[in-house]
């Protein structure tokens with residue numbers, strides 16, 4: 001359990017959600033320093049562990065980015081890498097399908113380097129500065145701690161304070177830069193009592209730093225999210241533990257996550273649903289023809305399992321609804337998209 005953490009222990013033990021989450025996830029003995037994501041939920045990376053469809057699609061995007069940049073030397077930065085599964089798979093896939101590309105692969109993660117990591121992957125605690133290529137952040141921003149605001153009976157948004165057992169109480173009125181962020185991106189002043197918002201400013205800043213680390217290339221954030229037209233009135237803060245959704249309790253025992261205000265993160269960037277992005281990158285949920293079952297049963301079963309994983313990656317009401325935020329730097333996104341189609345060495 002995350003007990004000691006700088007800033008913890010105001011007199012009554014309650015803190016804002018941002019600080020409580022920071023301690024619970026990343027403080028000494030915090031959730032993400034003790035345990036790996038795969039033990040608690042399935043990201044797209046875990047879903048396609050057998051077929052490697054997601055990894056192949058990301059590799060195709062990397063190759064298209066390199067082609068649009070007219071370079072054969074690129075970096076792949078797996079931002080918030082978990083156990084480095086995506087980084088490892090992209091290193092292997094790039095070597096296999098694009099042998100003429102020279103790819104430096106980085107896994108950026110707060111947790112320590114896992115034993116037996118593929119030697120092609122460089123494990124880093126911070127994004128490398130000034131590389132050229134593709135930075136890919138799958139399910140990172142939802143874990144960047146944010147404060148929660150709730151409108152009181154007087155219509156005033158106040159910070160929500162939380163105790164270590166998850167019980168909440170109203171705090172001070174939201175003020176300053178946080179109030180300005182709410183006003184611009186998620187206005188709840190004067191809304192019905194109990195209306196909530198997650199104040200995404202720290203995510204916007206985290207993204208600016210990560211995407212800004214590229215000398216040139218494409219930065220992609222993939223997460224469950226919403227835009228100003230579709231904010232959830234009660235917020236989305238929740239917990240996950242061992243495959244189950246649980247009440248959010250900031251004691252280090254569970255993941256703490258909330259959907260991302262994607263339009264605020266990078267207002268200029270392009271956003272598409274994951275199902276659209278993956279289809280453009282060659283992921284198809286089409287079932288293999290039955291005739292294959294008679295001629296090559298093993299290939300049929302492999303293709304069938306791939307089709308199942310593709311369906312899960314692109315599902316309505318599931319991973320297919322995730323938002324891909326495409327944030328180019330010094331490269332034309334239209335070029336990348338065009339080249340991602342028929343690209344091969």
Ligand SMILES: C[S@@+](CC[C@H](N)C(=O)[O-])C[C@H]1O[C@@H](n2cnc3c(N)ncnc32)[C@H](O)[C@@H]1O
Nearest residue numbers: 032037043045080081082108109110111138139
């Ligand atoms: C939900 S997991 C996603 C893991 C992986 N990207 C995947 O899709 O399977 C979020 C990961 O982000 C990491 N993380 C959070 N903030 C980070 C930061 N500032 N720098 C590096 N890693 C971070 C956590 O430690 C955790 O492993």
